[in-house]
Amino acid sequence: MNWLSKLFNSSIGQKLLVALTGLFLCTFLIVHLSGNFQLFKNDNGMAFNLYTVFMTTNPFIKTVSYVLYASILFHAFKGIHLAIKNRSARPVAYATVDGKANSHWTSRSMGVLGTIILVFIVVHMGDFWYEYKFGHIPYIRYTQNMVTGELTSTPLVGMDGQPLTINKKMEEFVDGDNKIIIVKDLYAEVKEEFTNPLLVLIYLISMAAIGFHLFHGFQSGFQTIGVNHPKYTPILKSLSLWLFGIIIPLAFASMPLYFYFL
Amino acid sequence: MSTSPKLDAKIPEGVLENKWTKYRSTVPLVNPANKRSLEIIVVGSGLAGSAAAASLAEMGYKVKVFCFQDSPRRAHSIAAQGGINAAKNYQNDGDSVYRLFYDTIKGGDYRAREANVHRLAEVSGNIIDQCVAQGVPFAREYGGLLSNRSFGGTQVQRTFYAAGQTGQQLLLGAYSALERQIGMGAVQMYSRHEMLDIVNIDGKCRGIIARDLVTGKLERHFGHAVLLCTGGYGNVFYLSTNAMGSNVTAAWKAHKKGAFFSNPCYTQIHPTCIPVSGTHQSKLTLMSESLRNDGRIWVPKRKEDAQAIREGKLNPNDLKEEDRDYYLERRYPAFGNLVPRDVASRAAKERCDAGFGVNKTGEAVFLDFAANMMRYGRIEANKKGIYNPTEDVVKQLGKEVVVEKYGNLFDMYKQITGVDPYENPMMIYPAVHYTMGGLWVDYNLMTTVPGLYALGEANFSDHGANRLGASALMQGLADGYFVIPYTIGAYLSNEIRTKAIPTDHEAFVTAEKETAEQINKLMNVKGTKPVDYFHRKLGLIMWNECGMARNAEGLKKAIQDIQALRDEFWKDVRIPGEANNMNPELEKAGRVADFLELGELMCIDALNRNESCGGHFREEYQTEEGEALRDDENYAYVASWENKGNSWELHKEELKYENIKIAQRSYK
Amino acid sequence: MSGNMNITLKVWRQNKASDKGRFETYAIPNVSEDMSFLEMFDILNEQLIIEGKDPVAFDHDCREGICGMCSMFINGRPHGPLKGVTTCQLHMRSFKNGDTIVVEPWRAKAFPVIKDLVVDRSAFDRIIAAGGYISVNTGNAQDANSLPVAKENADHAFFAAACIGCGACVAACKNASAMLFTSAKISQLALLPQGAPERNTRALNMVAQHDAEGFGSCTNTGACEAECPKGISLSNIARMNREYLGAALMS
Structure with a gap:
């Protein structure tokens, strides 16, 4: 497998891996965003909480999520490694550099932007993923009348008023006309977290960082894997700007803002 | 007149058309095993040097190449713009080896050697083949075949080109062949090295002294033969189109050690250069001769108009057609703007001396593209099916054609003068460009010092008293790719018993x-x-x-x-x-x-x-x-000068024209 | 020399490779706007020689923008403020009276400084020697028109081949990457049918040599393309990536 190690030790091979993981993370963002839109549903979080269960139990999604974690780690650390290596290619710095004359600042700041994003991911996963998996998220009980469609929800508490837990993520059964769903209430957690203005600020800054990172990163990934065509590259570049640079980060940013001002 | 006994040109016997073919098949060979122990030094890495070094290394010789620049790719061949001639007759306009031969002799005003020039014309086609095979991106037509254009002194289209960067592309082709040999270890490259003397031992050239320009150290290098491919000496004029570093030193040191110098006074003054702007000027910039394909040269008919233009009171665009003097078209109707360089330069000087110059210094004439830009525009409009196009559309379409053909030259003009040549006629004036003279060489390209060769512009051989446009590239590559690899055998086949001479030999020590x-x-x-x-x-x-x-x-x-x-x-x-x-x-x-x-x-x-x-x-x-x-009657000879310390002795090589009827040159 | 601009130059001086180096400031009076940037340096050097000081060493040769030898990093940009122009073609009309201009050598691990503004760019030659050629010995060629090449491909090959090897791409790149240079040659030969037989080994070997010389990797900032005096396109780097990955994975 000499050829493999040669490939992945070459500058282009290493960049290929960064590009592929990066583009994979871009597709994840779209999935993540479309899932998160459940937050805006006026059902006290039922759809969102069910989505969360699906995402954490479906075997296919679970497998993909491990790939995702690995990609994040690889993308981040390979990126940092390459940035350090690239820096060493110019041991004596210029006294004056007019970078803005020839390139966009985002393209020159991928390391910094990426580091902000990495820190954000740690915070974000600590807040929600870790809490969901290992923390003490209370359960909620949704009752939906199957005839009228009317939906009510109550926190799942014991006789003593203390939160009750069940030993699985979700339970679903039918009681007469009613469908009962008991599920971990991550929605409430989200709602509560985003009352903290500092956290909201961190999220907003991080979304900006993601926007700037992807404004360069998305189209750059295609360039690295060799996709450059006079007809299609302009499309990729406008996707980079509008979809990944503006729409997706704005959409994500709208969530903390929504709950903060709710 | 008779030829000096010291100047045996060794021209093969037989009819002109067969001389080279026959000679090539009979010149002594060196077997592959012996080639490996024969060392050749090549000084200079331009078209001639790179081509020779690569070809000789491919054949198996051990080659060392020296250049004073930081990389062999910088040699000034890179700046040649317009093109390279070859008698391919791809345009079906009646070209042939003979016609190229004839045009070159006539263009050189009957002062070049017939046999050399014919050989040059014969191998011209091979050069194009070789370069295309190397990946040189010559201009092509839509059908995928090679495109040609016209150059001065000819009535056929035989010039191959790559925009205005033909020299660059040809040199990079030769350079890549050279780098390939360097990568394989067959050539040792010495960049940032300047040759400062040749070393003769027992009457033969056996090496050089070179200075490492980074450390200043002098080095001794042995070679069974030494090839000087060091270009011309136009920089003797300080202002010329040559590179700042172009110099005569290698050839001159050889001259002082016994190589005769021929026809040094034959200097080519190129008609289309950007005029001098001030005393700070360090060099002059050529505007390719190919521009004369589409540019028309003129000055005002009346002196007062010229004066008004000089003083900035009259915009040349506003001067009516009938008030312009297209003096080349007037004087030389058959060739018009495409007369040879010497003729065009003198005509420009004549007009300016007579008071018709058009810039502040009075030393400039116009090179005007407006008419042809419009003509191209109309052709393009037809191609695109635009009927009754407006003047602006025609101009825009025409401009696009001109951009494709000469874009880099127009940009360069604008950069240097600050004037947009798409809107205003260019101003040009003659400047020193090329030197036809150089070290005397025989048919084998060997100088009067055995084992010392001169190739390309460094020798005197092929262009007579005036070189035609697009022939310098042809000669440099012909010498390097297709002449020296054969002719060097005549000498080296007798050197197979000569062991490499250690550089602590007395002659090396003395020279250093x-x-x-x-x-x-x-x-x-x-x-x-x-x-x-x-x-x-x-x-x-x-x-x-x-x-x-x-x-x-x-x-x-x-x-x-x-x-x-x-x-x-x-x-x-x-x-x-x-x-x-x-x-x-x-x-x-x-x-x-x-x-x-x-x-x-x-x-x-x-x-x-x-x-x-x-x-x-x-x-x-x-x-x-x-x-x-x-x-x-009295001057149909090559004037070769032998250095005698503080003076020179003239030796003559008679020029015999057996195939061409020598005549008054006419482009009328 | 009758100009009316007064220019202050802050120039990097370094006596030899092992020296630490420093900036020195020089005042140049009476600069004409028709002067080229290098002609201003000629004047500075004459001034220094007359004062008995060591003139500034800088690389230059053709002074018409084609040899690729000149190489100054001027006010934070390779070849100065203009687009598509080498230092030798830069004229003083691009500056204003009273300007202070900072001039540095190219900076890259693979381009060590030799003296003052002169750097060693032989790494480029070694990249070409690793595969930037078509292996055709002299005399092997067939007739030039026996192999038609689509005009579009020939044109693009030419645009890539227009590279002058000056190193501005490396100088401009924040990673000191030579990918634009390397890709220009790989592209030129990949676009032509003549280059096809060696395309795989060429891409592999040239990229390997690029890496071995200590150039950084490409992060697609586009600075190289923007600063290239010959307008070599970034699409060449994408093509090189394709060529390389294709060669590494499929050959």
Whole structure:
């Protein structure tokens, strides 16, 4: 497998891996965003909480999520490694550099932007993923009348008023006309977290960082894997700007803002 | 007149058309095993040098290449713009080897050697094949086949080109072939090295002394043969289209060690260069001859219009057609704007001297693309099916065609002058460009020193008194790819028993010592004036007295002036820094010291040649219409000068025309 | 020399490779706007020589923008403020009276400084020697028109081949990457049918040599393309990536 190690030790091979993981993370963002839109549903979080269960139990999604974690780690650390290596290619710095004359600042700041994003991911996963998996998220009980469609929800508490837990993520059964769903209430957690203005600020800054990172990163990934065509590259570049640079980060940013001002 | 016994050109017997084929098949060979132990030194990495080095290394010789630049790719062949001639007849316009041969001899004003020129025409086609195979991206037509354009002095389209960067593309082709051999270890490359002397042992050239320009150290290198591919000496004029570093030093050192120097006065003044703008100017920039395909040269018919233009009171675009003097079309209707360079340059000088010059200094004429831009625009409009296009549309479409053909040249013009040539006619004036003279070589390209060869512009052989456009690239590559690989066998086949001579041989030691002394002498002048001061002064003398027009009186004065300047140089030049470090001033000083000697010889040669021919125009010898007047009875010879220390001895090689009827050159 | 601009130059001076180096400031009076940037340096050097000081060493040769030898980093940009122009073609009309201009050598691990503004760019030659050629010995060629090449491909090959090897791409790149240079040659030969037989080994070997010389990797900032005096396109780097990955994975 000499050829493999040669490939992945070459500058282009290493960049290929960064590009592929990066583009994979871009597709994840779209999935993540479309899932998160459940937050805006006026059902006290039922759809969102069910989505969360699906995402954490479906075997296919679970497998993909491990790939995702690995990609994040690889993308981040390979990126940092390459940035350090690239820096060493110019041991004596210029006294004056007019970078803005020839390139966009985002393209020159991928390391910094990426580091902000990495820190954000740690915070974000600590807040929600870790809490969901290992923390003490209370359960909620949704009752939906199957005839009228009317939906009510109550926190799942014991006789003593203390939160009750069940030993699985979700339970679903039918009681007469009613469908009962008991599920971990991550929605409430989200709602509560985003009352903290500092956290909201961190999220907003991080979304900006993601926007700037992807404004360069998305189209750059295609360039690295060799996709450059006079007809299609302009499309990729406008996707980079509008979809990944503006729409997706704005959409994500709208969530903390929504709950903060709710 | 008879040829000097010291100048045996070794031209093969037989009919002209068969000389080369037959010679090539009978020239002695060196077997592959012996090639491996034969070492060849190539000095210079331009078209001739790179092509020769790569080809010889491919054949199995051990090759060392030297260049003073930081990379072999920088050699000044890279700046050649317009194209390269080849008798391919791809345009079906009646071209042939004979026609290329004939045009070249005629273009050279009947002062070139028939056999050499015919060989050049014969191999011209192979060059194009070779370059295309190397990946040189010549311009192509939509059908995928190669495109051609016209150049001066011909009535066929035989010039292959790559936009205005043909020299660059050809050199990069040769350079890549050279780098391939370097990568394989067959060539050892010495960049940032300048050859400062040749080393002769028992009457044969056996190596060189070179200075490492980074450390200043002198080095000795042995070779069974040494090839000088070091280009021309136009920089003797200070202002020329040559690169700043182009110099005569290698050829001159060889000359001082026994190589005869031929026809030094044949200088090509290129008609289309950007005019001088001020005294700060360090070099002149060529606007390719290919521009004369589509540009029309003119000055105003009336002096008062010329004056108004000079003073900025009249926009040349506003001058009516009937008030313009397209003087080349007027004087030379058959060739029009495509007359050879010497003719076009003299005509421009004549108009400017008569008071019709169009820039502030009065030394410029117009090169106007407006008419052809519109013509192209209309053709494009037709192609695109635009009927009754507006003038603006036609102009835009025409501009696009011009951008594709000459874009880089127009950009360069704008950059240097600050004027947009798409909107205003270019201003041009003649400038020193190429030197037809050089080291004397025989048919094998060997100089009068056995084992020492000269290729490309460094030799004198193929262009007579005037070189046609797009022929320099052809000659450089012909010599390097297709001549020297064969002809060097004639010498090296007798050297297979010669073991590599150790460089502690006495001759090497002496040569190095002499070189070191020369450097010390320069460093120790410790005068007051920088090298450029002397170089500028020399250039002015040369341009005024030995430039586009010469006369006996001026030349005699120039000889004295140069001698005086040379004395002053050796008393008053100041070279800062140290000899054992990178020292560009020291490099320049060495080169100017040689120019100061060469300049004198050029004037002596010009004074000796009592006729006008090609690039050599003696005012005393002209027709009533102001055309060059040759004297074939007395001057149909190559003037070869042998260095005798403080003087020169003239040797003549008679030029015999057996296949061409020698005639008054006419482009009317 | 009758100009009316007064220019202050802050120039990097370094006597030899092992020296630490420093900036020195020089005042140049009476600069004409028709002067080229290098002609201004000629004047500075003459001034220094007359003062008995060591002139500034800088690389230059053709002074018409094609040899690729000149190489100054001017006010934070390779070849100065203009687009599509080498230092030798830069004229003083691009500056204003009273300007202070900072001039540095190219900075890259693979381009060590030799003296003052002169750097060693032989790494480029070694990249070409690793595969930037078509292996055709002299005399092996068939007739030039026996192999038609689509005009579009020939044109693009030419645009890539227009590279002058000056190193501005490396100088401009924040990673000191030579990918634009390397890709220009790989592209030129990949676009032509003549280059096809060696395309795989060429891409592999040239990229390997690029890496071995200590150039950084490409992060697609586009600075190289923007600063390239010959307008070599970034699409060449994408093509090189394709060529390389294709060669590494499929050959």
